[in-house]
Amino acid sequence: MAACGAMDYERATREFLDAGMQVFQVAMLAKNEAEHCRVLFDLFQPTGTVVDLGCGIGGVGHAFKQMAPELTVIGVTNSELQVSHALPGVDVRLADMAQTGLPDACADVVMFCESFGYAPARRLLDEAYRLLKPGGRLCIKDFGFRAHDKTIGLCEERWGYQVHDPEALTLYAEQAGFKAVRQWRRLPADFSRWHRFMDGYSGSDEHRHPSHGPNICAAVYIYRKPEAQEDGPRLTMREALRGDEDAIAFCDLLYRVLHVWDDIVDGDKPLTDSDVNGAFRAALVDLPMNRFFRKHADTLVPILSAGITAWEVSNVFERSDDRELWRKAHMLRVHVGAVFVMCAELVGGREWATQVAPSMYDLVQGDTLAQYLDEMERKHAA
Structure with missing residues (x-):
């Protein structure tokens, strides 16, 4: 220590x-x-x-x-x-x-x-x-x-x-x-x-x-840390955002808010008062004051709104017993990744965003389809 x-x-x-x-x-x-x-x-x-x-x-x-x-x-x-x-x-x-x-x-x-x-x-x-x-x-x-x-x-x-x-x-x-x-x-x-x-x-x-x-x-x-030849080059979020500290801070704050929001809705993970208070402060104070967000709000907000809607629909599909709807839910949950890809485009241009988008979507979607379906099976069994 x-x-x-x-x-x-x-x-x-x-x-x-x-x-x-x-x-x-x-x-x-x-x-x-x-x-x-x-x-x-x-x-x-x-x-x-x-x-x-x-x-x-x-x-x-x-x-x-x-x-x-x-x-x-x-x-x-x-x-x-x-x-x-x-x-x-x-x-x-x-x-x-x-x-x-x-x-x-x-x-x-x-x-x-x-x-x-x-x-x-x-x-x-x-x-x-x-x-x-x-x-x-x-x-x-x-x-x-x-x-x-x-x-x-x-x-x-x-x-x-x-x-x-x-x-x-x-x-x-x-x-x-x-x-x-x-x-x-x-x-x-x-x-x-x-x-x-x-x-x-x-x-x-x-x-x-x-x-x-x-x-x-x-x-x-x-x-x-993967070997370079394992699955091709894979960028970190910092690399994808070209070290832009304001963009990195925005994505970090956004991820924190979305993660806690998802945990509240799912109700399957313990959250401390500090977790909840931190997420609401990030949403109400830190995010609106972030310089990158203030500069690009007109571009980012519609994409974020669409991503949130897709996430809400995925939660509806998750409550079904239909495995095909679970597959669609898994697909919809990655939709919010478009916000992070747009951040890459804003700092590096369209060609750069196209180049880094696979890495960014891979980072946002933390589990494979098989892992996700297995989790859904366990939840419904419980």
Whole structure:
């Protein structure tokens, strides 16, 4: 854990070190740090050059080096104090996790160990994709929840840490160009060490960590950057929008609103107050004030309206028992992708939009027809 959100993590680092900690994590997968890192090693299967984003003092990388001396481990933290206490065998550097300054395609593995929620997911995924060699793996160890729990919102509100819904995280990763490999969404975890530390931490009254809920656990996600020859060139959303920050921000806000809207209508995924409040603020404040949207509203609004209508019709078809209507529903749900393609046309012209449209529609439609039909079967069976 490279930072502690609202916590004064320079002070916290000193107290971690005074408490004998080298691995600054909350959800422990074993009874001590060495065994915890062994479990992570078995899950991550690190090879070659490993970049640990949000590395703390390099505790995990140091343990990995002891298990596999041939590894090269580079750590990134935004704490000068943590850099000054870096453990042997780990090249710990002072930098922003989302803008590391490391070379392109320098890593075989990029990992986040309870650090992924401290910065916008899209920026971190784009940076991880840039750092990884083709075929490299992205490994994220984070928090999970067995059921809806108020501590999901507390992680963000009290601790400045966002825990992502697994489906949303995977869709974000796929939009960044990754392929999902494996997920462990509900790993048993021991929080007792952290609770003991927080009982003695001098800032515990102001920053009590929201890890006391009965449903909290750990989660691990593994993604892979495709080999170049696997399915031809595939652009990320940032590449398709040619790095236009206002256009990227608009698409990110729009996706967030549509995703929460869909979850509200479906009623099959837990949403926190923070999720709902964030989506409505994005729709009512952030989107209307976005410079790209304000400039191109006359072009974008009719396309967005048609896409929303198509989505509403798809929800009607989903309630039917007719599999042919489910197929049409799957087709209609991708219609909103026309908004994102138009954004590409507005930043790069018609020929550019035609070139990138296949990648953009592929990013917007997160599941295959077979996966979608299987989901419909399960919903109707339930």
